[in-house]
Amino acid sequence: MLFNPFKSVIGLDIGDETVKAVRLDLHRLSFKKIKTELVSYAEERLPDGSMFEGEIVKPEEVLHAVKEVSARTACKHKIPWVVCALPETKTFIKLLSIPVKQEMLSLNTIYEVAKKELPIPFNESYLDWQLMPHISNQSETKILLGAVLKKTADAYTYLLNIAGLTPLALEVEAMSITRTSLPPNSSGTHLILDIGQTSTTFIMYSNQTIQFTLSFEFSGNLLTERIQRALSCTEDEAERIKILCGMDFENCICHKQGQTKVCNIKEVMEKSMDELASYVQKGISFFSEHFSEAAEVDSIILSGGSGQMLFFDKELSKRAGKPVVRGNPLARIRTNTTLAKESSRPYMRFNTAIGLGLRGLHSPLGI
Template sequence: MKILTNKFDLFGLDIGDRSLKLAYLEPIGKKAILKSASSIDVPKGVFDKGALIKPEVFCENLTKLIAKSAPKKISTKYVHACLPETHTFIKLLSIETGTREEISALIREELPRHVPLDINESYIDWNIAPSAKPNPGQVQVLVGAIPKKTSDAYTNSLKHCGLVPVSLQIEAQAILRCLLPFEPKAENPFVIIDIGATRSSFIYYDYGTIQFTVSAPFSSEDITDIISSQLSLSKEDAEKAKISIGLDPKKGQASLIKILDPMIKELAQSIQKNNSFYLEHFPGARPITSLMLCGGGSLLSGLPELLEKEIPNIKISLGNQMQHIQENKDISLNLAYTTAIGLGLTNVFDS
């Protein structure tokens, strides 16, 4: 949901249940220079499944996040932020063609049949989307919706922190902006899985648009907790083991593979189940042949290789979160920053 024009010096802010991350980018043509980045852990209880419970604590942590940004200090007050995935809805609809006003009216009539929202208490945005099988007299539209209560809470809290929210974006759109080329070529469909702190988000992309999104309970936090519990490690040491050793059998910790194997198999089953759902319920759907991982949980060493053994017909790789960013020897961001980078790239794509 846009609030103002976006032609400002600004930064991207990824708001998660367990952390805040920012990326400050300067557009240079169709690339960007990464000027600054930072992250901060958020105490439990500030958010509850995306709902902002303690706005004062949120503001305190956001102020600290901006203050610790480096190497360049952030002076702008303008921000592109993301909305909580658990409160947003994306739906691809087939609507009778007409004027923009007529299409908007038809969307408001049709959307309640597909998402559990009170349309009169929701913000709705949409755009024309490419169609897999165009029907005469119809157009496909990609619709995004969020309860006004949730959106207004985020907007008001950001303003209370002294910021100006230029846009509030659905997380999946920011992730795609980061991981896709500026002009994606016609290619086979693929899935992006964002493995976050408390859940994983699946984004199905085909025919030049998002087809649908779905969540799964597999999370980075659960991985760390299991390693900590089974190996009697502190959370900090378990996190280090997850990233440095992970599922790589060459690193001499077969016990980690054994501990995490049930979780990996469960994730593989979720992928196969969602792939089948896509093929069965979406007209013109094509078999998924590739999958990209991002988010903090994707830093689990060896995860793509182990998943490919479970699902051999799908090519699995890590996303390239830095593809639109000029190399900066002073700073580089891992895949945990995918959403923040995608938000920060908004002006690059729109310029």
């Protein structure tokens, strides 16, 4: 940190529908005190079919969007340094226990364990891992293993290079989401739910590290589609109703097709919330059944733009039987003077990009 040469970094989140970027700057206030500042953010919608489940389908369209958001966030400065998220659907991350002492751990042993655990082909993957000495013991060593398909990582690296950017790191998305959802080295056991446009990422955090992740199809777009069908309205109207009403059924007023009336979205929203709660319960059960040191979940942390709907936290808490809180991606950073004056602050949608930027400024060469 003391000699970190990267004073400005772009966090880049390439999704199936949009490309998001933030610029974070590092300011040293004194020998021991620093300030991390959110300087700018940008979002560009991708043409339909440009990406599919994390794969680059139309490189020229994605390249244009990456260049656009990186130029807007750089604010006329040349900032080549970028940390980019790898798609959750093409990556794997899990805490593993290896039955050997840490000093006896070899590369071959890690590879043998990885071959058994990976849901993606070993020979077609890049691996990285981190020793977890604070939870290892004399009889076993714990590591946090991450993997990504080679063709995915190579495609992202090539895209960034063509865009004139220099990747400091490609990071599993769950790491950046966790970084903006919890303080460093947080104690306790927490479930992070990142509800995005096309999917939800389930991140189980315990013993100061990620234990495992899951991805399922519940998403903001799914809610919009269900509201659209239930109310026979346009997609834009359904999206607006979802944002304005959320789970506030009694005060939900629809403005559609030139008419104003009470919205009847209670049934579709409650059914969707029951579905999400079921996913949550299954994930928690998997944790308790398959992890020997599993502890009771202390809280559920909502991340992502779609998790910020009105009363969403209260309704999920009621169904899951756990405290539910909203994550704050700005907890570790400040906004500059210009952004602080904005009335609309869509920062929850940029939680992944902010987490990537924090990685670049505070741990550019490691997790």
